[in-house]
Amino acid sequence: MALLEIRNVVRRFASFTAVDGVSLSIEVGEFFTLLGPSGCGKTTLLRMIAGFDAPDEGDLLLDGQSLRGIPPEQRPIHTVFQSYALFPHLTVAENVAFPLRMAKVVPDEIRRRVQEALASVHLLEKQKHLPHELSGGQKQRVALARGLVNRPRLLLLDEPLGALDAKLREDMQMELINLQKTVGVTFIFVTHSQAEALALSHRIAVMNQGRVEQLDEPSRLYGFPRNRFVADFIGKINMLDATVTAVAADRLLLEVAGVGAVSAPLKAGVQSGQTGVFAVRPEQVQLLAEHADAPAAANEVRGRILDFLYIGDVTTYLVQLSDGTRLEALLPNSAPGRAKFFEAGDPVILRWSAEVGVFLHE
Amino acid sequence: MSKLAPATITRWVVSGPPTLFMLLFFLAPSLIMVLASFRYPGAFGGLAPVFGGGRPGEDTGLTLENYQFFFSDLLYTEIFLKSLLIALISTLACILMAYPLALLIARSPKRHRDLMVLLVILPFASNFLIRVYALMILLGPQQALASTINGVLAAFGCAPVSLLFSTFAVVVGMVYVHLPFMVLPLYTNLEKHDPTLLDAAQDLGASAWSRFWRVTFPLSLPGIFSGSALVFIPVLGMFAIPDLLGGTRDILIGNLIKDQFLGTRDWPFGSMLSIMLTVVVLALAGLAARLGQRKRDGGN
Incomplete structure (x- = not known):
């Protein structure tokens, strides 16, 4: 059984259809990417998976269970936001501890797991700093640690590398791949950058105007584009x-x-x-x-x-x-x-x- | 002679007039008051001369008598404490009422916010005294509000209460007049919050209750602090509201000071009270700043 099944999902806003009949299956442990130009519906789809938006038609199933009516705070799905959305009044360690506190984990266990999560993103020495004292790359890693610390079934990443400069972005891509391998959490990554998608993903869904144009492995997508849009968009x-x-x-x-x-x-x-x-x-x-x-x-x-x-x-x-x-x-x-x-x-x-x-x- | 850089000249030209104004009309009177608090009152009000002979029956020169008198009678300390208590209650009541209002405005669609803020400050468009008189009418013994409350009390066999000329009326007046000073800084703070933070909190498992207490509230503390300063300090010095709405026992520092200048005509004693008030306010502000600092350091 697929970890996440998206069944014929449609989402309409006043005058346009943001997501127009998308069906996808995402497997456990996969690094899956939604790739497309801005306005293609990838972010709307991500918000529906996180629970901030609901489909007008179709359904989303996690482990075979419908997610309909389940609010974001009750889904075992976390998001890494484009702007990182770190809590500015909390230290790095407190930010990472936040989801554990919400899950009412005992304090000793929280401390242990925060240390572990910060170690995995090489930020142990920054744990007492406030977010504004960190560089962009460090904020990014705190957001990742916070998203992964209580082992969600699914981690959604909404253009997380968009705000970084080119060199840092390449380093972070390597780190992301390694991190995903180590923790084994399924990633759904949203990006408009085809280079990022090709470098990171196991599979990519290329989206355009609310539809999936092609769903394939990176090398097949590059080598055998199915239509003009995909050929033009990738490389x-x-x-x-x-x-x-x-x-x-x-x-x-x-x-x-x-x-x-x-x-x-x-x-x-x-x-x-x-x-x-x-x-x-x-x-x-x-x-x-x-x-x-x-x-x-x-x-x-x-x-x-x-x-x-x-x-x-x-x-x-x-x-x-x-x-x-x-x-x-x-x-x-x-x-x-x-x-x-x-x-x-x-x-x-x-x-x-x-x-x-x-x-x-x- | 060193040459002045054009930037330096510009800075002085721009900041000169307001600085001069403040020196002349704020610093100078404050210093006059400090000096006055160490002098004797004149026989017919005002101040007795420091040097040379005064009128018959006048003491001249400098003295600590005013300060000694303040500490010799507990009555003054009691009035100070009562004023602090009323200021504290009024400030808390303002926070409780302003917070939901400010949050409502901050989370409203952008196009409605300006109108809502305008409505909050609209009372400023009418005279302060007239609004307090309106409160007197509203709280008066013959009015619907008092009749209803006393009717209910009578039904339970209790004696009727007077709403007007009571500490209650003073607090109502204080809160009513100062509420906008709490709403505005709170709104300014809440409006700047990044809504993504609430999404992130919810995404990470926080209920609506946790989202408020763990994200919105701690981030709004600077707004609460500046709003509290804007309410607490004026309430502490206010005399018109206790004069009009309070009973004979609701004398606050403000009334005491006003009476020294306009009633008893004991300027030195009034100046001393005024300085004591300033000292108390500064001490409280210093304490609050220290506490805020410690909290921040504690976080690290």
Whole structure:
């Protein structure tokens, strides 16, 4: 039995439907992520799981029991708020002790478990400080310790890394993964950052306009986006208008705008004559100098470098094809001091194998 | 000569006039009063000269007699204690009535709050004395309120009571006049509370009762403290309300001081009482600050 089952949940506000028929099952011990742009309904769904909002239709079941009518304070579910919501008048230790006090745990036990929880987030030496004396990352860890201290069945994290700077965010991602592994509590993580979702989650539900567009493991979501929205939202991708010309035994033959004939991997349900887009990730596209000597690939097209963006580890090149279509490709700057391989205006060849890319039906 | 930075000049130009005003009209009279408390009263009121001969029957020079007289008669200490007690009761009553009101305003939709605050301070738009006279009418023996209460008392065989000219009436008047001074700082405090904190408390298992006592109330203590100061201190010095609503036994420090200046015309004794009052208030404020500090240190 799933730990949390969301059954066909609908939530409407005056003029729009925030959550529009979502069904999900979340398993024990999972690090599950709700990913989507702002307004996609992920926060509304989270508030319904926590108990601050109720579905208009459908039901939420925890361990097979309906959560209908159970107020937040009686659900074995805790939330880590985006703003951390630490009690400013209580010390770090008192903040962490709060849920234990509410559960009427005996004082000795409270003291022991607070120490344990603070040790797990490396904040023992800060226990007598007030929240305003802590840095953003430390507040974040106190909020985590407070949420986990009395072992909820489920911990909800509402964009908890949003307020941290980039470097700290990466460190916290590592800590979150390790913490979740150690404590074994099921996490539901809400974010609009696809990078965060890919790095942290066991499974991700990509949400858009109140619906789940795709539910999958990170690598499958990235490698096999089901539709245009998911392809576009997760990572960078080149999308070119395409028509299916033939469905062969082992591949699809497409007519792609600006490129011509392209071989792409087979996909169930695709038929000859369908229109849509051919999507291929920049890192799957090989970029070669015009006269380079390299084994021919299934798909090839010529173009000129229009522009490039030096990011550090890689440089992204924007290539313009003869008909004006633009494609992105990237090359790692592995040689020391190497910033770029091409200049704007250089003629280049783009190549990719028949195993990469995906056809997305309209 | 050192050059003055433009910022320094600006600071003095801006803060100069109010500083000068306070020096002239607050500090100077206070010092005059301190001096007066060590002098003798003039034969026809006012003060006897410090140097040189006074009128026949006048003592001149400086004296501690006023202070000695205060401590020689327990009557004054008793009036001080009674005033402190009434101020304390009025302050507590204000807290009990202002808190729910301030909370209601702070949790109302934003567009209604300004109107509600306006209603709270609306009584200030009419004259204070007129409002106290209105209270006299309301509490009067022939009025519905007194008749009802005495009717109920009579039914149980009790003697009728007088609402007006009693300590009760004094406290009612004090609370009525000072309530807005408690509501406003409390509202200002409660309005700033982050509602997410209550969500977090609820999420972590706190009932409505716990959410109030463990989150809202402790966070509102600064509001309660400033409101209490704004009520307690004026109530302690108030003379008009005990004059109008109190009975003959409801003499408070304020009345005592007023009588020294306007009735007995013993300015030195009045000044001394006034200084004693200031000392008591400052001592209480210091004590409260010390307690607040200890609580904060204790938390660490």
